[in-house]
Amino acid sequence: MQTLEVGPAVEVDMREGMRRLASGVCVISSVDQQQQPFAMTATSVTSVSDTPPSLLVCVNKQASIHSAISASGRFCVNLLSRQQEDISNRCSGGEEGIGRFAVGNWNTSAELPYLQDCLAVFTCKTEQQMDYGTHRIFIARIEKVAVPTDAIIEPLIYLNGGYR
């Protein structure tokens, strides 16, 4: 049996513990009221219920996409494949706003921008939201799901501080 050790600072321990929680990598996309597009890489996305079809995302209130989603209540969750690490990096890195759409097969002329060749696109409408700490949790009804018909399911996975 292995020894479990509890460290003194829960914040540090939490990061160490959470490094072990594998998750698929998503890019959340939305537009603000001036139709300016925003995109942000996220791993805090999870399904809620299938009655009604719903998911939730946790977004830092400092992120620029936060105001867009708060105002419009609409966003897409684009689920990345193993080949789309560059999109994940672009949407979590230095570029902001429209610059994030320079990498990847984005359709930016749709009502909401979405990736045309990722593993799945969920088009969502916020129904409830709740603030906790630095983040806002958006619980959203899934209005539409698009999946490529010919894709092999090879997701981009984030684990232990890197891609898998």
Place this chain on the structure above:
Amino acid sequence: MQTLEVGPAVEVDMREGMRRLASGVCVISSVDQQQQPFAMTATSVTSVSDTPPSLLVCVNKQASIHSAISASGRFCVNLLSRQQEDISNRCSGGEEGIGRFAVGNWNTSAELPYLQDCLAVFTCKTEQQMDYGTHRIFIARIEKVAVPTDAIIEPLIYLNGGYR
């Protein structure tokens, strides 16, 4: 560029889309007010914020652990390793209540039951909760994190309807 197809029934499409969202497998454990232990396999677990350290879990209101967590506000999230598929199956299958603790190195004499040799144990206290559809979302402060010091990080991952 691949063709995206949108099917007629969002419920069906949602399941197909969500099969592609990889996630680490957790077992949530708690006790009711009579100190009876409950455990349930869950993939809808995600970190919320590190200020304060927090996570959320989505629990079906029909699940027996739901009343225990709702009443006590306390639970553990046990993050499974690749070797713990049997625990995942046990805690999502036919056995209920105490029968679920027959597989795995559980400590059931602690205040909350927890797995002594999984990838990480987060001890949590509910701070906010919200109902949506069939599920309740518990947003909880992480009070304690335990990680084995000698574990290789090989999580059990659920994807496309099976383990990876």
